[in-house]
Amino acid sequence: MxxxxxxxxxxxxxxxxxxxxxxxxxxxxxxxxxxxxxxxxxxxxxxxxxxxxxxxxxxxxxxxxxxxxxxxxxxxxxxxxxxxxxxxxxxxxxxxxxxxxAPGMPKRLFRNLDDAILGGVCSGLAVYLGTDTAWVRLIFALTIFFGGFGIVLYLILWIIVPAAETDTEKLQMRGSPINLKNLEQTVRDRVAEIKKKDPSTVKRALAAPFKALGLFFRGLGRVLQSLLPVLFKIIGVGITVVAAMAMAGLVFAAVSLLTNSGSPYVDFPLKEIASGAVYYAAVASAFFVAFVPIVFILLLGTSLVAYRSTFKRMGSFMLLGLWVVAVAVFLNMAVKLAPQVEDLVKTSPYFQTASKEYALRDFSALEIGGVDEAVIHPGSSFKVVAEARQKDLDETRIFVQNGTLKVGHERLFKICLFCTRGKVKLSIYAPSFDRISASGASRVTSRGKNPPNGSRTFRCFQAVSFRHSR
Amino acid sequence: MDNKIFDMENARAQMRKSLLEYCILLAISQGELYASDILSELKADNLIVVEGTLYPMLSRLKSDSLLEYSWKESKAGPPRKYYRLTGEGKRTLEQLTLTWQELTSSINSLIKKYEKNN
Known part of the structure; x- marks a missing residue:
């Protein structure tokens, strides 16, 4: 039959x-x-x-x-x-x-699983470079003593380099032409390998922990490999969104700087430093210095989302060239403008510290916000002194309303992109403080015998308000 | 080894092989033929030893655009590929025929001399 x-x-x-x-x-x-x-x-x-x-x-x-x-x-x-x-x-x-x-088929980098301790990265590299596996392994092992970047490199290569699984890939790994004779040879080699594979017990015992570790990492690698695309997509979307927002902000900033530098969006006296071509060159170059890296970050994000490279070689080179030019121009402008900026900061009344006394009285409470600091002196007669840069002092509003001393900033209700807000230091003298309210990053320090427990500092998160007993 | 003993079988195979493409073109020049027709034609004249040799050659002559084919129904079974010469193929065949005639006449005259001397 x-x-x-x-x-x-x-x-x-x-x-x-x-x-x-x-x-x-x-x-x-x-x-x-x-x-x-x-x-x-x-x-x-x-x-x-x-x-x-x-x-x-x-x-x-x-x-x-x-x-x-x-x-x-x-x-x-x-x-x-x-x-x-x-x-x-x-x-x-x-x-x-x-x-x-045939004579010089280009080799391809594969992980060589036929001779692997962990993922076959070293052995694959050795085949690719035409050296002995032991040397590559030794180099990777030695990097552990120099910061261990080899471990990171190993893990990255493990993830991105494919394993030589089929006989064709094994031939590509060695750069041998793919023909029947060579394919037969790999099959014969494999049979011989299996027959030969009976290392001494000592060798086996030595290799056992590595084998176990390898098995663990291989499993982990497989799990990671399946999760990787999803993870990449999530990270990629995040990067893309952030980069796009940064781009929009940058464009907005550049436009407002170029069209109307004295607008409420900018409080630095830019026009006093530079004007005309120098100013525009400085702004434009600063724009590109920041913009080009953001474009690359955006491309990185979209590459992660698409799971393939969205970089175009020509475009990348052009952007890189633009960036180099922008950096050169920007540095040139910076060198040119630096002394003027320094001079301005030193001499302009705008940036000098000043103090001002306010004729305010009849209050028993304090409300303060922003980044301002106040030192209160209970048990004295009414006196309010503010100390800050002239510019900040000019913008600070201090007034009494219904028995409460209020410290505010007129900018609070304005949109200002490039405004710097300096700290205003207040010394407030009054017979007593019934209530203190500190919001934002403001801070109130109490000096005197009257409040409980003597000297205390109140911050927004500690005590938004406190009623002080007489 | 190869240098010491003249490999008669190999020499004959090489001779046949280098002429095979010419023979295939000649066979197809009669009209549309399908692979088996070409094979029986070549086999009748003892020009081909193993049939498998034909197929890569057909493939190459086609990719060199000396041949083209079309599918035709057959009574016996599935449709068959019928090969014919392209214009380029016809020109190549004429050139090769000229070369062959020159070769045969010069080889024949060599053979005559050889026969006279022996």
């Missing part, structure tokens, strides 16, 4: 004995490998299958299944893979493409 299988070949179906089928399948896969480097490999093989079907149908008319002998006969008629086509010494045409490549 013989088992038969139904197969379809060249559009016809045949009954074939199991053994004959195995032979035929092996033959066809060898033929496929033989023509792997041909541009029309699929067509050649399917044409051959048509011919095989024709021959079978001529012989299998008796209704008997195809026997191994028939397959052998077929192979002798069609020719063994090494007899077909360009085999032999005088290789002719279709190898036009394959032949020049």
């Amino acid at each position: 013989k088992k038969t299988i139904n197969i379809s070949i060249g559009g016809l179906s045949f009954q074939i004995e199991e053994e004959a089928y195995a032979t035929l399948e092996k033959y066809l896969s060898e033929v496929k490998a033989r023509f792997a480097s041909y541009p029309d490999a699929g067509e050649i093989v399917s044409d051959m299958e048509d011919r095989i079907a024709e021959q079978f149908s001529a012989k299998a008319q008796t209704g008997r299944p195809i026997s191994p002998a028939m397959v052998q006969e077929l192979i002798s008629v069609m020719g063994r893979p090494d007899q077909i086509g360009e085999a032999g010494k005088n290789d002719s045409a279709p190898n036009q493409e394959a032949v020049p490549k």
Whole structure:
């Protein structure tokens, strides 16, 4: 009794004995490998299958299944893979493409799992560089003593470098041309490897912890690899949104600086420092110095979302060039403007510290906000002194309302992009303070005998208000 | 090894092989043929040993645009690819025929000399 299988070949179906089928399948896969480097490999093989079907149908008319002998006969008629086509010494045409490549097929970097301790990164690198694996491993191990960047590099390579899994990839890893002979050789090597693989017990014991560690990391790597695209997408969306917002802000800032530098959005006396071309050049160059990196960050974000590089080589080079020019211009402007800025900060009344006494009285409570600081002196007669830069002093509003001393800033209700707000230091003298309210980053310090527990500092989060007992 | 013993079988195979493309073009020049027709044509004249050799050659002649094919129905089974020469193929065939005639005449004269001397 013989088992038969139904197969379809060249559009016809045949009954074939199991053994004959195995032979035929092996033959066809060898033929496929033989023509792997041909541009029309699929067509050649399917044409051959048509011919095989024709021959079978001529012989299998008796209704008997195809026997191994028939397959052998077929192979002798069609020719063994090494007899077909360009085999032999005088290789002719279709190898036009394959032949020049053959001597120096470019190597590809793969992880070599056949000789791996963890992920086969070192061994793959060694094959790629044509050195011994031991050296690469030694270098990676040594980096542990120099900050361990090798470990990080290893993990990155482990994630991004594919493993050489198929025989074709193993040949690519070694830069060997992909042909039947080499494929057969890798199979033979593998068989030999398995037979040979019986290292001494000492060696096995030494390798065991690494193997276990490797197994763990390989599992972890697989999990990470499946999570990675999702993680990348989430991070990518975040980066993209932030970068887009930064871009919008930057454009807005540049426009407001270029069109109307004295607007309420800017409180630094820019126009006093520079004017005309110098000013515009400085703003424009500063804009590009900040803008180009943001573009790259945005591209990084979109690359992560799309899970492929969205960088264009030409565009990247042009942006980089623009950035270099902008940096050069900006530095030039900065050198040119620096003394003037320094001078301005030193001499302008705008930036000098001043103090001012306010004639305010009849209050027993304090409300303060922003970044201002107050030192209260309970148990004395009414006196309010403020100390700050002239500019901040000018913008500070201090007044008494319903028995409460209020310290506010007129900018609180204005939009100002490039405004700096300096600290206003207040010394407030009064007979008593019933209630103190400090909001924001403001701070109130009490000096005197009257409040509980003597000297105390109140911050917004500690005591928004406190009622002080008489 | 290879240098010491002249590989007669290989020499004959090489000779046949280098002529095979010319022969395929010649066979197809008669009209539209499909692979099996070409094979029986070549086999009748003992020009081809293993059939598998034909297919990569057909593929190459086609990619060099000397041949083109069209699918045709057949009574016996699935549709078949029928090959014919392109204009380029016809010109190449003429050139090759010229070359062949030159070769045969010069080789024949060499053979005559050889026969006279022996």
